[in-house]
Amino acid sequence: MKEGSGTYRMIVDKETRIFIAFAEGLFDLEQGGAFCMEFMNTANQIPNQSEYALIVDVKDVKPSSTEVQTALVNALTLYVSDDFSFKHRFMTKLTSAIAQSQIARLTKQIPDFDRKLMFVNTREEALSRLADINKTLWRK
Numbered sequence: 001m002k003e004g005s006g007t008y009r010m011i012v013d014k015e016t017r018i019f020i021a022f023a024e025g026l027f028d029l030e031q032g033g034a035f036c037m038e039f040m041n042t043a044n045q046i047p048n049q050s051e052y053a054l055i056v057d058v059k060d061v062k063p064s065s066t067e068v069q070t071a072l073v074n075a076l077t078l079y080v081s082d083d084f085s086f087k088h089r090f091m092t093k094l095t096s097a098i099a100q101s102q103i104a105r106l107t108k109q110i111p112d113f114d115r116k117l118m119f120v121n122t123r124e125e126a127l128s129r130l131a132d133i134n135k136t137l138w139r140k
Contacts, residue, residue: 006061008035010042017052018130019043019086020123021079024060032064032071036078043084050085053130057123059092063099073106080116088133089117090126 006027
């Protein structure tokens with residue numbers, strides 16, 4: 001089996017209260033599992049998680065093999081899990097049309113996915129939407 005070339009990192013910005021889960025490249029099953037574990041460990045260490053926004057920046061992840069799609073469903077499920085209390089949740093659309101169509105197909109298996117998470121084109125768009133949400137809240 002070909003090894004994956006995917007990379008990832010978790011970024012918790014305590015000042016802006018944003019958790020970014022970043023991934024790119026081609027993931028194999030082992031890397032997909034490791035990503036999920038690090039996501040859970042990092043998210044669980046965030047105090048006052050309900051004050052944080054989640055941005056899943058995966059626009060440059062490549063299409064997954066059938067074997068890896070199981071890990072991908074696990075990751076997608078984590079992003080909308082009620083085990084995490086993120087205030088807002090965003091995920092970038094994937095650059096690859098094939099990979100994005102995989103995501104669209106797989107998210108249909110996850111209850112309320114589209115209600116709990118908003119797709120955006122870029123991380124910057126998610127940040128802009130957060131700024132707009134915050135401006136609206138301050139006006140009230």
